[in-house]
Amino acid sequence: MLIADLHIHSSYSRATAKTLNPENLWLAAQRKGIGLLGTGDFTHPVWLQELEQKLVETGDGAYELNPESARALAAEVPGPCRAPVRFLLSGEISTIYKRHGVTRKVHSLILAPDFAAARRINARLDRLGNITSDGRPILGLDTRDLLELCLDEAPEVIFIPAHIWTPWFSLFGSKSGFDALEECFDDLSGHIHALETGLSSDPAMNWRLSALDRYKLVSNSDAHSPAKLAREANLLTCEPTYPALAHALSSPGGEGLAGTLEFFPHEGKYHLDGHRKCGVRLEPSETRELGGLCPVCGKPLTVGVLSRVEDLADRPEGYLPPNAPNFESIVPLNEVVGEVMQRGPATKGVTQAVEQLLAEVGPELFILRQAPLEELERVGGPVLSEAVRRMRAGEVVLEGGFDGEFGVVKLFTPQEREQLKGQGSLWREAPSTRRQLKKKALTKPEPAPPLLSLAESTGDRLNPEQQQAVAHRGAPLIVRAGPGAGKTRVLVARAAGLVEEGAAPGRVLMITFTRKAAEEMAGRLAGEHPAAALVKVSTFHALGREILAQALGRELVILGETERAALIKELAARFELRPSWAELTLTRLKQQVHPEPEAEIAPLWQAYESALAERGALDLDDLVRRAALALEESADLAHTWGARFDHVLVDEYQDSNQAQVSLLKFLLAGGASLAAIGDPDQAIYGFRGASREGFLRFAQDFPGAMGIGLTRNYRNGEAILQAAQGLLASDPDPGRLSLSAQAGPGVKPVWAELTSPKAEAAWVAAKIVELTGGLDSRQVERGDAGELAPRDIAVLYRLHAQAAPLAQALAQAGIPFQVAGQEPLAETDPLDFKAQRVSLMSMHAAKGLEFAAVFVVGVEEGLLPYQPPNGEPADLGEERRLLYVAMTRAGQSLFLSRAKARSLFGVGGPRAASPLLGDIPTGALRTERVVSRRRARQIDLFA
DNA sequence: TCGGGCAGTCTTTTT
DNA sequence: GACTGCCCGA
Numbered sequence: 001m002l003i004a005d006l007h008i009h010s011s012y013s014r015a016t017a018k019t020l021n022p023e024n025l026w027l028a029a030q031r032k033g034i035g036l037l038g039t040g041d042f043t044h045p046v047w048l049q050e051l052e053q054k055l056v057e058t059g060d061g062a063y064e065l066n067p068e069s070a071r072a073l074a075a076e077v078p079g080p081c082r083a084p085v086r087f088l089l090s091g092e093i094s095t096i097y098k099r100h101g102v103t104r105k106v107h108s109l110i111l112a113p114d115f116a117a118a119r120r121i122n123a124r125l126d127r128l129g130n131i132t133s134d135g136r137p138i139l140g141l142d143t144r145d146l147l148e149l150c151l152d153e154a155p156e157v158i159f160i161p162a163h164i165w166t167p168w169f170s171l172f173g174s175k176s177g178f179d180a181l182e183e184c185f186d187d188l189s190g191h192i193h194a195l196e197t198g199l200s201s202d203p204a205m206n207w208r209l210s211a212l213d214r215y216k217l218v219s220n221s222d223a224h225s226p227a228k229l230a231r232e233a234n235l236l237t238c239e240p241t242y243p244a245l246a247h248a249l250s251s252p253g254g255e256g257l258a259g260t261l262e263f264f265p266h267e268g269k270y271h272l273d274g275h276r277k278c279g280v281r282l283e284p285s286e287t288r289e290l291g292g293l294c295p296v297c298g299k300p301l302t303v304g305v306l307s308r309v310e311d312l313a314d315r316p317e318g319y320l321p322p323n324a325p326n327f328e329s330i331v332p333l334n335e336v337v338g339e340v341m342q343r344g345p346a347t348k349g350v351t352q353a354v355e356q357l358l359a360e361v362g363p364e365l366f367i368l369r370q371a372p373l374e375e376l377e378r379v380g381g382p383v384l385s386e387a388v389r390r391m392r393a394g395e396v397v398l399e400g401g402f403d404g405e406f407g408v409v410k411l412f413t414p415q416e417r418e419q420l421k422g423q424g425s426l427w428r429e430a431p432s433t434r435r436q437l438k439k440k441a442l443t444k445p446e447p448a449p450p451l452l453s454l455a456e457s458t459g460d461r462l463n464p465e466q467q468q469a470v471a472h473r474g475a476p477l478i479v480r481a482g483p484g485a486g487k488t489r490v491l492v493a494r495a496a497g498l499v500e501e502g503a504a505p506g507r508v509l510m511i512t513f514t515r516k517a518a519e520e521m522a523g524r525l526a527g528e529h530p531a532a533a534l535v536k537v538s539t540f541h542a543l544g545r546e547i548l549a550q551a552l553g554r555e556l557v558i559l560g561e562t563e564r565a566a567l568i569k570e571l572a573a574r575f576e577l578r579p580s581w582a583e584l585t586l587t588r589l590k591q592q593v594h595p596e597p598e599a600e601i602a603p604l605w606q607a608y609e610s611a612l613a614e615r616g617a618l619d620l621d622d623l624v625r626r627a628a629l630a631l632e633e634s635a636d637l638a639h640t641w642g643a644r645f646d647h648v649l650v651d652e653y654q655d656s657n658q659a660q661v662s663l664l665k666f667l668l669a670g671g672a673s674l675a676a677i678g679d680p681d682q683a684i685y686g687f688r689g690a691s692r693e694g695f696l697r698f699a700q701d702f703p704g705a706m707g708i709g710l711t712r713n714y715r716n717g718e719a720i721l722q723a724a725q726g727l728l729a730s731d732p733d734p735g736r737l738s739l740s741a742q743a744g745p746g747v748k749p750v751w752a753e754l755t756s757p758k759a760e761a762a763w764v765a766a767k768i769v770e771l772t773g774g775l776d777s778r779q780v781e782r783g784d785a786g787e788l789a790p791r792d793i794a795v796l797y798r799l800h801a802q803a804a805p806l807a808q809a810l811a812q813a814g815i816p817f818q819v820a821g822q823e824p825l826a827e828t829d830p831l832d833f834k835a836q837r838v839s840l841m842s843m844h845a846a847k848g849l850e851f852a853a854v855f856v857v858g859v860e861e862g863l864l865p866y867q868p869p870n871g872e873p874a875d876l877g878e879e880r881r882l883l884y885v886a887m888t889r890a891g892q893s894l895f896l897s898r899a900k901a902r903s904l905f906g907v908g909g910p911r912a913a914s915p916l917l918g919d920i921p922t923g924a925l926r927t928e929r930v931v932s933r934r935r936a937r938q939i940d941l942f943a
Numbered sequence: 944t945c946g947g948g949c950a951g952t953c954t955t956t957t958t
Numbered sequence: 959g960a961c962t963g964c965c966c967g968a
Contacts, residue, residue, distance in 0.1 A: 514957075541957055558958065580952075587956095620957055688956060799954060801959095844955045866954060882955080905953055906959050 004036035007220030013135030017225035028226035033363030038090030041135030061242025117154035127829040140816035140836035163198030174303035193250035200268025208313035219260040259326030274402035476702035483888035484715025505534035544627035551630040590621035591657035591689025642669030653678030657689035717746015723924035749894035761809035791836035792852035854890035
C-alpha cells in the first residue's frame, strides 16, 4: 500500500514554515510513512528551479531526491522509517473572479506530468498574473478558464478542486462557491475526475450527494509545515508514477485508489456553523432555525461544511454507497501523545516521546494505523495503546470546529486520566497545568457596507425622462445626464427603437470618443436587438479618416505619436520654443477647422504643416479637421456624407470640439436627426479643445434644439453623490441638475492621510484585501469579509507616475491588478481579455466606467489640481470636474487619500491636502485615522 | 567621434 | 528620480 499526500506547500507560500525545502520534505515524508508526495507550489518559478536542481526523475513523471543528498541525510531518518519517497509536481492556484454576478473564490490542486509541462503552464500563468509573489498565486481568472489553460499545455494534467467544502475558497463553499460542479466548469466538467474533501469533511459526508458519485474522493494535508504532512492522505495500490496516479484518479472502477486517511471532520476549522467573534457555535439545524443569522450580532453566520453538505445532499445521513472505498479517521500522533501526557502537542516532552516511538516502532501512520497495540504499550505505556485503540475504533469525544476555530478531538475523559495516572513510561512525565491561551483582542471591524444595487437602471424599464429621450423625434435633442443616469442605456435604447421603427440600421450612426466606448456600445446594441447590431458605431476620428480616405482616394499616412513628437521637437528647437508647449498648442489649433495661429506659434505651425505635406502625412488631430475641410471644399463629398445617415447619436457630447461639431453639421445637412447626450460637469478634456461651453452652446449650433435632463442616479450611494455634488457647488451653474440617488443611502466616503506614497499604497492594498473579503483564510478569519471581486475595484490617480508604488504594494499583497495603458510590454495571453483584475488608471481614463469601490489617491496640493512645473496655471474648474468624475465612478465605497509628503519629479517635501478637498462639505467625508504599522505594533505589544 | 557631466524637462488623450 | 540632449575635452 502506497500512502500519498498530494497537496502541500513550500516555503514560498504565505504563512508556511521556512523549513519546507525538498530535503526536509524527504525527511518528513519518511517519518510520516508517505511514499508519494506532491511537491506543492510548482507554479513558483524559484521553487520549481530548486526542485529541478535537487530532484532526479525516476521515469514516468515521478522524481526522487538526488542520491547524494539522500545518502547524506539518511542518518537523520529513524531506522524503522527509512523507505523510498517519490515526488510528483503539484501546485495550488487561487482564482478570484465574478461569475453570474457573484464573487467566486476557488482553490484548485494541479498535478503536472513533468517539469516541461509545469514550465509551460507557468509561462502562460506568468502572462496572466503574478506567480512570483506567492507559492499559491491568486489569479483573476475563471476556474474553468484555468482548467482550459492547463489542458492546453498538458492534456494529461490532473486538476482537482481543492478542499471543496470550505466556506471561503472552494468549489462548493457557502460564501463564494457553486451549487454544482457543472456551474463552475461548464463544458470542461468532464475533465474533472477527483475532488479533495478537505479537513472538515470526510467521504461519508460526501456520499450524501448523488451528484458526486462519479468522482473519486481524495484527501491531502494541505500542509504548511513538515509536521502537518499526511494529516490526511490517500491509500494507493498503484505504482508511484504520474500515469498510474492519473489512471487511479480517473478510472471508473475502484482500482488504484483504495481509500483515504481522514481527520475526524469535527476537528476541521469549518465543520459546524457560527461566529467566532460572538462565541456562537451551532449545529446545522440550529442555524436553520435562526434563519442563518447570528443570535448575538444579527449578521449572517459563517455556514460550515456540515450545513453546506446538508443543503446540497439528496441522501440521508449514514448512506453507504455500494463498493464504497474505505476510509480511516486518524488523529495526528503528537495530538494523541499530547493527550496521553496532558501536554500541548508541540511541547518538548511530547516531541521527544514521538521521536522515541518513530525510532522504535516505525513511521507515524504505521503507529496510528497498524502497529500492534502490545508494541505500543511496550514503548509508550498502556495509556498510549489505549488511546490508539480508541482512535482506531472511533471511540472519541468530539467538539466541532466552526468559523475558523479548530474543533477538538478527545480520547479520554478527565476521570480516566486520573485513574490511569502514574502508569507507563510515557506517563511518568508530570502533567503540567494547561496554560490558558490568551486571546488577542480583535480590533472591532467596521460595519459592512450595505450592498447597493449597481444596476445601471431600474431593471428593464426606463424611467420617464429616459423614455422621453428615447422616444423624442424631430428637433435636435440634447440630453444632460448626470453620472450613473443611464446614458449608454438611453443611447442604445434609442438606436434600437429607431431600427425597430423601420430605420435602416446602416443609416443610423452612433458616435463615441474612444474605441473602447465604441466597442462596448456595439456590444450593447447587438445584445439589444439583432438588427441594431448593424448600426454604425464609430469614433469621430475613425469617421474623419473614412471621409478623408474617400476624398483623397487613398489610404492615409498618419504620423505616429513618437514621430510627431520628434518632428515638433526639431521644429521647436529651430524656432526656440518649448516642445511641450508647441505640441499642446498645435493640438489646440487643430481642434478648429480654420485655426488662426497667433504670431508666436505661426512660423512653427507653417513649418509643421509643410513638413507633413512633404511626407504626404497627417497627424491624429488632422483626421477630424481635414475631413471637415474636405467637406467644405467639395460639394459632391458634402452631398454624399450629408445623405449618408438618417439618424445620428453622439455620446459624451461635452467632449466635442469645434471641428467635431462642424463635421457633425455636415452629417446632418441632408436632414438626419441628431441626439446628443453628455454632462458638462464631466468635461475634462479642455486641453484637447473640448469645453463645457461647447455643450451649453448646443442650442445655438443646432437651432430648435430640445433639452432633457436625466437626474436619477442609479450608481452612487447617496453619501457618495452628496460629497461629489457638494464639490461641484463651488462652481455654480444655473443649468446644473440636482441629482437624486436611487441606490440607497450608502456609506460616507473615507478620507485618509498617510505619511508617504508608499504608505498610501500599502493602505490601499490593505483596504482592497478587506473589500475582497481576504485573499487567504487567515485574512478571512480576521473579521467581516467584503464580497467584491478584483474587477469591482479601481485605483485612480492624476499622473501615471503615481502608478509604480501602487503596483508594487498590490503585487506584494498578491492582488491581481493591471495598470491601464501600459500592458503591451509583456506578451499577451489569449486569456488576457478574460482575466479579472483591480484596475489602476488615470482619472481621465476612468470616465464612463463604474466600479463598486474606488480609491482616489494623491488628493494633494500640486497634484490635484496638477500644477506642472513652470507650466500654465492649472484650470481649477477642470480639475474639480476631474475629481468629480473620479468620485462618481464609485458605487458602494469611495476612498480619498493623500500622502503628507511626496516627491514629484525629484522635488520632495511635505505637501498639503488638495484645496479641492475644502470644497467638499464638512461632514460629507468620514476621516479614517491611520496608525502606521510600526506604531500599531508598538501599541499591540503594550496592550 | 566618443563619452562624461550637466542642465532642462517632466499631465491628462484621440487611429 | 530618470531621461534626453547638448557641450566640451580627449
